Amino acid sequence: MGYLSCKAESAISTANSHTTSKKLNYHSENEKERTIKIQEFKYKELEEATNNFSEQKLLGRGSHGLVYKGVLHGGRLVAIKKPSRTAQRVLISDRSNEVDNEFDILSKLQSPRLVNLVGFTKNDSQDRLLVVEFMSNGTLYDVLHSNSRVPNWGRRIKLALQTAKALDTLHSLNPPVIHRDVKSANVLIDRSFNARLGDFGLALRCVDDYRLRSTPPAGTMGYLDPCYVTPDNLSTKTDVFSFGILLLEIISGRKAIDLGYSPPSIVDWAIPLIKIGKFLAIYDPRIMPPRDALVRKQLAVIAAKCVRSNRDRRPTMKEVVEYLSGLHKLVPLHSWNNFANPCLMVETVGRPVESRVLQVNSKGKGSEDGKFDGENAKVGTPLKDSRRVYSDLGYRSKLMDVINESEFH
Numbered sequence: 001m002g003y004l005s006c007k008a009e010s011a012i013s014t015a016n017s018h019t020t021s022k023k024l025n026y027h028s029e030n031e032k033e034r035t036i037k038i039q040e041f042k043y044k045e046l047e048e049a050t051n052n053f054s055e056q057k058l059l060g061r062g063s064h065g066l067v068y069k070g071v072l073h074g075g076r077l078v079a080i081k082k083p084s085r086t087a088q089r090v091l092i093s094d095r096s097n098e099v100d101n102e103f104d105i106l107s108k109l110q111s112p113r114l115v116n117l118v119g120f121t122k123n124d125s126q127d128r129l130l131v132v133e134f135m136s137n138g139t140l141y142d143v144l145h146s147n148s149r150v151p152n153w154g155r156r157i158k159l160a161l162q163t164a165k166a167l168d169t170l171h172s173l174n175p176p177v178i179h180r181d182v183k184s185a186n187v188l189i190d191r192s193f194n195a196r197l198g199d200f201g202l203a204l205r206c207v208d209d210y211r212l213r214s215t216p217p218a219g220t221m222g223y224l225d226p227c228y229v230t231p232d233n234l235s236t237k238t239d240v241f242s243f244g245i246l247l248l249e250i251i252s253g254r255k256a257i258d259l260g261y262s263p264p265s266i267v268d269w270a271i272p273l274i275k276i277g278k279f280l281a282i283y284d285p286r287i288m289p290p291r292d293a294l295v296r297k298q299l300a301v302i303a304a305k306c307v308r309s310n311r312d313r314r315p316t317m318k319e320v321v322e323y324l325s326g327l328h329k330l331v332p333l334h335s336w337n338n339f340a341n342p343c344l345m346v347e348t349v350g351r352p353v354e355s356r357v358l359q360v361n362s363k364g365k366g367s368e369d370g371k372f373d374g375e376n377a378k379v380g381t382p383l384k385d386s387r388r389v390y391s392d393l394g395y396r397s398k399l400m401d402v403i404n405e406s407e408f409h
């Protein structure tokens, strides 16, 4: 086993011929330099790690090939991506070089919000294998669409925020990286239940080169930006659109395309409802909607803004992170699926914090979502826990700025 130690950014193609430590430039989230250690494995080592790529170790299948669970010497759990020549190409692109592409992108960056590269095998006689961090809690798709463990709003907003941060990290790189395949199946959940963006098979680094100009549009049906029809239409706003679909999926619990509904496309179904202010209609019927009308409206509005047909009017991922951070602070992680949290009731003498905040800000208690009158809301009698209330007011006024920019399309 060899190591490749990178301060990445310059061409990792050098990695193919060097197994010794090598220093490359690396721009992290905060433009700080950090060292990335990537291991070079022998094919045999990974065969051993997966019991010869046995069926029992199979984690899943993608369009590029198979993913196995592996145990490295020393006991570290990893996921090993093995390309398959016969893999069905279900998406609209030539995905034949996805593993190499994923290697090229991931070897130059690392973030707690991504499924990071651990190592690789050389691309000689056998296909190159990629070794990435193992995510023990499945995908966001599983979390949203399996009925057994429906997440509450605090958790949903946290997962949305973490995914938005992952995209912001990519878009903030110099040059930016565009993921091009943002979808719930590509958001993996780690052992601490944090969201991590994975599957960089289609990702592109935005440099004005031949490759970028000649790469045909690609992505997954249901998430694909309708503005992205030729290679030169690619922009970070392409990912913003797909994120908007993902957010609608998080809000509604509906799949991006579901033939059991009319219309089958989530965006065609949800946006007309949002436009006429019927926010409640798009909320996942399996759990109570968020009890705060501002939160209900805001989440829906953020999603609607992301899928605007005019891409210039879509927010950047940095702005989305800002909006969702505000919501995250308003909706506690342990919100008991939005029934009053008994612990808060005991702690705060009287009513739970969430409803006190409502009282301060909203005239329209129990009103229709569409009639929420946040603009004219007045600050009421100061409450005991003023620090909490006033900091919420800060978030809420920021949120009102977003909502007040009322046009969605």
Ligand SMILES: Nc1ncnc2c1ncn2[C@@H]1O[C@H](COP(=O)(O)OP(=O)(O)OP(=O)(O)O)[C@@H](O)[C@H]1O
Residues within 6 Å of the ligand: 059, 060, 061, 062, 063, 064, 065, 066, 067, 079, 115, 132, 133, 134, 135, 136, 138, 139, 181, 185, 186, 188, 198, 199
């Ligand atoms: N790092 C990982 N840790 C744990 N499981 C993983 C990991 N990566 C992928 N998987 C599992 O393997 C499955 C296939 O993943 P993969 O990224 O190859 O394809 P996909 O994203 O589902 O589909 P496509 O490649 O068509 O977009 C995933 O759905 C997930 O269940």
